[in-house]
Amino acid sequence: MSYGLQEVIQEVLRRIKPNVEERNHMDNVLSKVVSKLQEEFKNIEPEADVLIEGSVAKDTWLSGETDADVFVRFPVKWKKDDMGRTLIDCVKRVFGSENCRLRFAEHPYVTVRIEGINVDIVPCYRVNRGEYRSATxxxxxxxxxxxxxxxxxxxxxxxxxxxxxxGIGVYGAEIKTRGFSGFLVELLVYSLGGFKETLEKLSSFKPPLILDPGDLYKGREEELYRRARDSLICVIDPVDELRNVAAAVSGESLSIAQYASYLMLKKPSVKFFYPTHKASKEEIRGIVRSRGLNMFAITIPAWTDIPDILWGQAYRLLSRISIFLEENEFRVLMDKVWSDEEKNVVLLFILEEVEKRAAVLHMGPPYFSSNVPIFIETYLNNERTLVQPFPRNGRWWTILKPKAKDVSEVISKAFSSKEFLKGFSENVLKAISESKMYCGEDVVEAVDNTGYLSFLEKCIHPFSWMLRED
Amino acid sequence: MSYGLQEVIQEVLRRIKPNVEERNHMDNVLSKVVSKLQEEFKNIEPEADVLIEGSVAKDTWLSGETDADVFVRFPVKWKKDDMGRTLIDCVKRVFGSENCRLRFAEHPYVTVRIEGINVDIVPCYRVNRGEYRSATxxxxxxxxxxxxxxxxxxxxxxxxxxxxxxGIGVYGAEIKTRGFSGFLVELLVYSLGGFKETLEKLSSFKPPLILDPGDLYKGREEELYRRARDSLICVIDPVDELRNVAAAVSGESLSIAQYASYLMLKKPSVKFFYPTHKASKEEIRGIVRSRGLNMFAITIPAWTDIPDILWGQAYRLLSRISIFLEENEFRVLMDKVWSDEEKNVVLLFILEEVEKRAAVLHMGPPYFSSNVPIFIETYLNNERTLVQPFPRNGRWWTILKPKAKDVSEVISKAFSSKEFLKGFSENVLKAISESKMYCGEDVVEAVDNTGYLSFLEKCIHPFSWMLRED
Incomplete structure (x- = not known):
């Protein structure tokens, strides 16, 4: 069955707009948090405000969302460290430290779980527009x-x-996703005129897309274009002309958004909003086996409970391993990270082969380069040489024995190399020393987690749900 | 033991300069041929000259060389076809057709074997300098x-x-070698000042090298540089300003010449003049096996007795097969032709693997290209798809099942494809239909010929003899 865009929009809206009860519950919880904090702050800093912020305050939250933000705004006389510590102590006193979870972005904040709602309580300064002292x-x-x-x-x-x-997996500006933040979504809708208009813009997008929703560059358009020149997408923060709200959006996220927008407009469906990935462990094992996919997973115990740090270091490790594999002549076809952000990080690779059996072509200098003699002498009687240097199509080449027999050998070499591990913290190194490797269909055993299974399925069938018939 | 350049030169000269007996024998044979032909032509065309040409006439031939050239120069009133036919008939009559072998370059000529000397008897026209009617x-x-x-x-x-x-394998302008002709050698020595000077020039060579031994472009140097701009090496024919005597020299030959010149100057040795390749069949079989080299040979019966045509078509077939293999995801590390110019042509390949077992990465369009939807839809449910399209590092990719299981399958596909065979003559097609394939160490069985074994050895150890200690 095929729906029109308006029907799909109505159906999705019906599902995602919070109803009266939900709104009342959210309001009650947040009012309680605000009044309790206000009461407490009377003694600590009477000038502090307690404010409801984020998507609840903006009324752009989704039904079922259980995250909310409350900001405590301090006068600028407070030192950053004192402000954070004071807020945390106060929240623990008011809500009981057993209900609090410490978090960390640019400075510390606290998450409190109250009646099913996770309230982030965040400190910030009371400043004039443009005179910001902290990111919040x-x-x-x-x-x-x-x-x-x-x-x-x-x-x-x-x-x-x-x-x-x-639904399509590009929501969130954090390192994990490198996608669209909530505020960016609001600015796109505001600047472009709505949901459908944004999809239209994205589906025909050629970089860069430049938007200035606050009209901060009115009369200085040239300066704006110069500033945005190297971005794929630049959306000027209406309260800070030097900030690109879309700076975190990766090309990958943007390309997925483009394709999904194109599909959604071509054949509207609610499935874009409600993706399904739900193969069982045995099904995924069967797919990997029957397709002969050379998958390879490294499980590492999570080394921090701060998600952005975890993802940042995990991506750095992933990319360093991919480069190391390529240097060791293993061609990386896909590399991805998964984590539950609590116990495990899994680095997943699909390789052309996990075991080398034959020869490797090694490129030398072009004809008439002064490096030709050095190249030839290096590889003439090298222990890796299978075929001595020869000229072909404008360059010199040699054929070598592969550097390593299989991929586990390469990873072990990496993880015991000081050079490779340079720059990673003690925590990460300790976690790496406890890593485990899984090969082929056994990657399904890397961790016991349904989220991980969805991730595996999504690696093999990234967008099939988008094109599945309703 | 290390020799100085002068010692090496003296030693080699001692071996390569024809001695008095050899000269006398050559002179006797050629005088006999000339006088017999002159006698015969008195009746056919009294105006025709019979001339000794080539390296014997120029006194640049090597001791042991048994090839010589005699030209019969016709007045221009003769038609090309008549001239060739008349000459052939005449030679057959004079020397007996059982001693003649018909050859073909631009027009036909005849090789006669007399007292151990192969005399090429070639027709040409008597013309003024620059008014050439045929290549000879x-x-x-x-x-x-x-x-x-x-x-x-x-x-x-x-x-x-x-x-x-x-010695280093770059002598001869014919398609087989694409190297230096005898006349080019003489011009290099004349223009650059000698043997050592030519080695010095070549060893530090950066293209293009432009020489004008006949000073034909004196005062028009700019025109010369413009003309030679796209050549690696341009040596103006001193008797034809529009002809580059070095046009046939390939980059490959030139690069080999450069490296060998460098080595020769660095450590002079007679071995450059007398290369040795002499492994036995069993030794080569052992090398291919122990190194795990994925070699692959196709034997095709020789389809013509005209070497230049044979080599030209063999190279065309070789390159078409290499492209076809790459299109079918088999990486070609080396491709070479061998032929005895009589019975067999062997196309030899070294491949990264001869049998595919896993997945192949297939590149799609860059992010934000209008081809992204087509790419994704093509490979979403394709029967070859192992991993559905996904974005990575600026492009879309997909992971596919290999097109063919092994290399023999690909070659069979090629040889039964009309598209692939298009443009080859009936002779070649018939020969191809009788081709045979050899894989791995069995390539040593492709033909029973010691020249072929040297060729195989040279494929694996192209220049080891150059660097071998004396």
Whole structure:
């Protein structure tokens, strides 16, 4: 059955707009948090405000979302360290430290779980627009901008786009996803005119896309284009002309968003908003086996509980391993990271082969380069040489024995090389020393987690759900 | 033991300069041929000259060489076809058709074997310098140029360079070698000042090398540089300003000449002039087996007795097969042709693998290309798809099942494809239909010929003899 875009939008909106009960519950919880904190702060710092922020304050949150933000805004006389510590102590006192979880972005904050809602309680400074002292100081101005500029309908359009990006896997600016933040979604909808208009813009997108929703560069368009020249997408923060709200969006996320937008417009469907990946362990094992896929997984115990640090280091490790594999003549066809952000990190690779059996072509200098003699002498009687240097198509070449027999050998070599491990913290090194490797269909055993199985399925069938018939 | 360059040159000259007996024998044979032909032509065409040409006439031939050239120069009133036919008939009558072998370059000629000497008897026209009607008309002017300009010492230097190029495998302008012709050798020695000077020039060579031994472009140097701009090496024919005597020299031959010149100057040795390749069949079989080299040979019965045509078509077939193998995801590390020019042609390949077992990475369009949807839809449910399209490092990719299981399958596919065989003559097609394939160490069985074994050894150890200690 095929639906029109309007029908799909209506159906999704029906599902994602919080209903009255949900709204009331959220309001009650947050009012309670705010009043308790206000009460406590009377004694600590009477000038501090306690504010509801984020998608609840902007009324762009989705039904079922259980995350909310409360900001405590301090006068600028407070030192950053004292502000964080004072807030944390206060929250623990008020809500009981057993309900608190310490988090860390630029400075520390606390998550409190109350009646099914996870409230992030975050410190910031009271400053004038543009005079920001910490990354969170902008947030209150962002909230103000959205509240002032976005109509009720526009907020629903933002909900749609947010859910769409979540569905296709590109929602969130953190390192894990390198996709679209909530505020970016709101700005796109505001600048481009709505959900459908954003999809249209994305589906025909050629970089760079430059938007200035706050009109901060009015009359200075040339300066804006110069500034945005090297970006794929540049959306100027309406409260900070030097900040690109879309800076974190990777080309990969943007390309996925483009293709999904194209498909959604071509054949609208609710499935884009509700993707399904649900093969069983045995099914995935069967797929890997029957396709003869050379998959390879390295499991490493999580070495920190701060997600952005974990993902950042995991991606760095992934890319370093991929380079090392390529240097050791193993061709990497795909490399991905998965983590539950608590116990395990899995680095997953698909390789052309996991075991080398034959010869490797090694490129030398072009004809008439002064390096030809050195190249020939190096490989003439080298112990790896299978075929001595010879000229072909403008260059010299040699054929060598592969550097390593199989991929586990390469990984072991990497993990015992000081050079390779340079720059990783003690925590990461310790975790690496406890790593395990899984090869072929056994990658399904790397961790026991349904999220991991979905991740594996998504590696092999990244977008099949998008094209599946309803 | 290490020799100085002068010692090596003396030793080689001692071996390559024809001695008095050899000269006398050559002179006797050629005088006999000339006088018999002159006698015969008195009746056919009294205006025809019979001339000794080539390296014997120029006194640049090597001891042991048994090839010589005699030209019959016709007045221009003769038609090309008549001239050839008349000459052939005449030679057969004079020397007996059982001693004649028909050859073919631009027009037909005849080889006669007399007292151990193979005399090529070639027709040409008597024309003024520059007014050439056939490719061979220039030859008498070339002979004149060398006789006039090169001293006795220079002719010895030319002998050295010719022997050196023979030794390192780059002597001969024919398609088989794409190297240095005898006349080019003489011009290099004349222009650069000698054997050593030519080695020095070659060893530090950066293209293009431009020489004008006849000073034909004196005062028009800019025109010369413009003309030679796209050549690696341009040596203007002193009897034809539009002809580059070095046009046939391939980059490969030139690069080999460069490296060998460098080595020879660094550590002079007679071995450059007398290369040795002499492994036995069992030794080569052992090398291929122990190194795990994925060698693959196709034997095809020789389809013509005209060497240049045979080599030209064999190279065309070789390159078409290499492209076809790459299209079918088999990486070609080396491809070479061998032929005895009589019975067999062997196309030899070294491949990364002869049998595919796993997956193949297939490149799609870059992010934001309008071809992304087509690419994704093509490979989403393709029967070859192992991993559905995914974005990585700026492009879309997919992982596919290999097109063919092993290399024999690919070759069979090629040889039964009309598209692949298009443009080859009936002779070649018939020969291809009788081809045979040999894999791995069995390539040593492809033909029973010691020249073929040397060729195989040279494929694996192309220049080891150059660097072997004396």
């Amino acid at each position: 100081d902008r947030t209150v101005f962002h909230t103000e901008f959205v509240r002032e500029k976005l109509s009720q309908e526009m907020r629903d359009e933002a909900r749609l786009l947010k859910k769409f990006f979540k | 008309d220039r030859t008498v002017f070339h002979t004149e140029f060398v006789r006039e300009k090169l001293s006795q010492e220079m002719r010895d230097e030319a002998r050295l360079l010719k022997k050196f190029f023979k």
